[in-house]
Amino acid sequence: DHPFAPLTIIGTGMAGLGLARAVRQRDPDRQITLISADSGDDYVKPLLSSAFTKRQTAQALVMRDAVEVADALQARVRTHTTVDAIDTVSRQLRIGVESLPYSQLVLATGAAPRQPCTAEASRHSRVFSINDLDDYRRWRGVLERHPGRQARVAIIGAGLVGCEFANDLQAGGHRVTLIAPETTPLPRLLPPPLGRALGEAFAAAGIRVRFERQVTAIHDTGEGVALTLNDGESLEADLVLMATGLRPRTALAEAAGLAVSPAGILTDRRLTTSDPNVFALGDVACVGGLEATSDRSGNARGNAQHHGLNAMYVQPLQASAKALAATLTGTPTEVSYAAWPVIVKTPLLPVAVLPPRQAPQRWRIEGDGDDFTALAEDEAGRLLGFALTGRCVRRKVELARVAPPLLG
Numbered sequence: 001d002h003p004f005a006p007l008t009i010i011g012t013g014m015a016g017l018g019l020a021r022a023v024r025q026r027d028p029d030r031q032i033t034l035i036s037a038d039s040g041d042d043y044v045k046p047l048l049s050s051a052f053t054k055r056q057t058a059q060a061l062v063m064r065d066a067v068e069v070a071d072a073l074q075a076r077v078r079t080h081t082t083v084d085a086i087d088t089v090s091r092q093l094r095i096g097v098e099s100l101p102y103s104q105l106v107l108a109t110g111a112a113p114r115q116p117c118t119a120e121a122s123r124h125s126r127v128f129s130i131n132d133l134d135d136y137r138r139w140r141g142v143l144e145r146h147p148g149r150q151a152r153v154a155i156i157g158a159g160l161v162g163c164e165f166a167n168d169l170q171a172g173g174h175r176v177t178l179i180a181p182e183t184t185p186l187p188r189l190l191p192p193p194l195g196r197a198l199g200e201a202f203a204a205a206g207i208r209v210r211f212e213r214q215v216t217a218i219h220d221t222g223e224g225v226a227l228t229l230n231d232g233e234s235l236e237a238d239l240v241l242m243a244t245g246l247r248p249r250t251a252l253a254e255a256a257g258l259a260v261s262p263a264g265i266l267t268d269r270r271l272t273t274s275d276p277n278v279f280a281l282g283d284v285a286c287v288g289g290l291e292a293t294s295d296r297s298g299n300a301r302g303n304a305q306h307h308g309l310n311a312m313y314v315q316p317l318q319a320s321a322k323a324l325a326a327t328l329t330g331t332p333t334e335v336s337y338a339a340w341p342v343i344v345k346t347p348l349l350p351v352a353v354l355p356p357r358q359a360p361q362r363w364r365i366e367g368d369g370d371d372f373t374a375l376a377e378d379e380a381g382r383l384l385g386f387a388l389t390g391r392c393v394r395r396k397v398e399l400a401r402v403a404p405p406l407l408g
């Protein structure tokens with residue numbers, strides 16, 4: 001046992017730092033160690049995809065560097081340090097040859113970009129994905145070195161990240177092509193008429209859109225790259241941005257024998273993993289998934305409504321940080337999420353979505369042009385979620401009030 005070992009948090013994203021701040025507020029004396037594979041800078045990740053429009057450099061997004069974070073939190077912060085393994089029996093982390101004891105451990109390791117669609121793309125020096133400030137710094141570096149400062153950027157993937165970067169880079173004066181296999185952008189968030197409206201707003205602003213198309217190859221042309229699409233079209237670009245989704249970083253937890261699923265590290269509503277001294281929150285955690293899998297006596301009782309939730313948004317991780325800080329300082333607290341709509345940062349066509357947690361019986365869609373209200377309903381006509389575009393976005397508050405909570 002290590003009674004004097006610190007509370008140890010792996011990850012200094014919004015989840016890890018948010019938790020450290022909340023614990024420190026409740027307990028001025030607790031020893032806290034934060035470990036990060038990256039620079040440990042404190043920044044707001046959602047700002048990465050609106051920084052061009054706002055004319056912010058990567059450095060301008062740093063609110064505090066790791067030294068200032070350590071000072072403000074009275075915590076130890078280890079940067080550029082990757083945790084290699086967790087021994088939950090002896091309660092130690094392995095970092096290279098070093099062993100580091102913990103009293104309680106929190107996994108806030110986030111999610112990593114999915115592998116690019118073509119294997120050779122991942123090795124290409126002109127192919128990027130942007131999932132943290134370090135990625136963003138490199139990306140801005142190459143963009144700014146570009147002659148004339150106007151680059152041809154091909155974005156692969158039209159989910160939230162791909163659409164937001166498309167809008168932001170276009171606003172920043174770059175020439176953007178958006179390529180995705182689906183028929184419309186934001187396919188998992190918007191029913192087709194609303195997705196079409198967003199695609200049309202992009203096209204009207206000069207973004208080249210190539211939906212229902214896949215990239216089959218990326219070749220170096222010396223000056224840039226040529227992307228071959230599955231319909232035979234070849235597109236030239238200076239840079240490629242992969243936005244093909246994120247996968248929770250569960251490998252460390254899985255190797256330690258903790259319960260995981262493709263949706264994340266499984267936790268109960270107190271954010272406890274299958275080991276009572278290990279907790280998880282943020283993009284890596286599937287909250288409520290542990291109860292869904294078994295009731296800890298081993299009886300499976302999962303059902304369609306109860307598979308746990310990995311929301312992958314800021315508001316849920318902030319609520320998780322608050323609840324977990326209470327639990328870790330002696331007040332066991334379950335987390336709940338209200339009906340928080342996601343505001344997609346596409347000023348070319350404003351979008352707000354409360355994704356339904358179960359497949360709706362139907363979408364009831366009203367509106368035309370740019371302004372749509374789509375209500376996701378069950379068989380009895382009850383509201384499960386909604387999607388709004390254009391001027392209808394202002395209805396988000398009124399609708400969220402009557403929609404079911406994300407995690408009640």
Ligand code: FAD
Pocket residue numbers: 010011012013014015016035036037038045046047048049081082083084108109110111130131161164249252281282283284312313314315317343344345
């Ligand atoms: P991360 O920020 O990914 O942090 C993970 C941390 O773990 C990092 O510090 C990493 O270095 C560390 N780590 C991982 N593995 C190890 C290891 N083995 N050893 C040591 N350290 C390790 N959400 C919204 O609500 N609204 C938005 O508008 C919005 N816009 C977004 C725009 C973009 C471009 C992106 C990418 C995301 C956006 N999101 C948005 C989602 C939101 O940003 C994330 O949900 C949130 O930032 C996740 O935080 P996290 O701390 O869980 O993970």
